[in-house]
Amino acid sequence: MPTVLVVDDQLLIRAGLVSLLNAAPGLTVVGEACDGEEAVRQAEATTPDVILMDLRMPGTDGITATRRILGRAGDTAPRILVLTTFDLDEYVYNALRAGACGFLLKETPPERLIAAIHTVASGDMLFAPTVTRRLIEAYHPGPTPPEAVAPEWDTVTGRERDVLRLVATGATNTEVAGRLFISEATVKTHLNRAMAKLGLSSRAQVVVFAYETALVTPGGPTALPGSQGTAG
Structure with missing residues (x-):
């Protein structure tokens, strides 16, 4: 049963969310916070599976809180789901970059x-790569060489790069395994190793990293040498 921490600086919105989620079968609210600083404290105290995170709050905002929470959590990191007023927003882009x-x-x-909370609690991302690409095109000045973003790039193997590229296009582990003719367990191993080397904590960060560094380009081919995929 996923546990949830609700973060919003507006009391009525926060109270409404808490009431809604407590009434939903299969969800438990373990805490609430009115700003980013309290969110960090509550995340450490309650170790929720999912955090509903408002972004624009006085004091410590949701982006800073997201970065701090994920930076401290290690292997027990919660899944952070942003609640925002705008669907194309620099705050959203920076939140995705933060994890x-x-x-x-x-x-x-x-x-x-409610369905979204269950989705992210299970380990999936909530948005399509096209949404992330739209955010990147709007707010990122241009592609940056991978080694400039992450000096550790030269330690990422060729197969790990193949996995990163496909994951960034929205492929599931099963789809990546089929494209590369390897097992799902091997996909997970390559992905986890590459993310650890690059300091990435979520598949969302993989997507952002891939588009920012032109590992994947909008409208570009996703087929890999030796695979039988098609351009997409």
């Missing part, structure tokens, strides 16, 4: 919010 696994508008219907 958030998706975002929803505050006008999202209750049933979709």
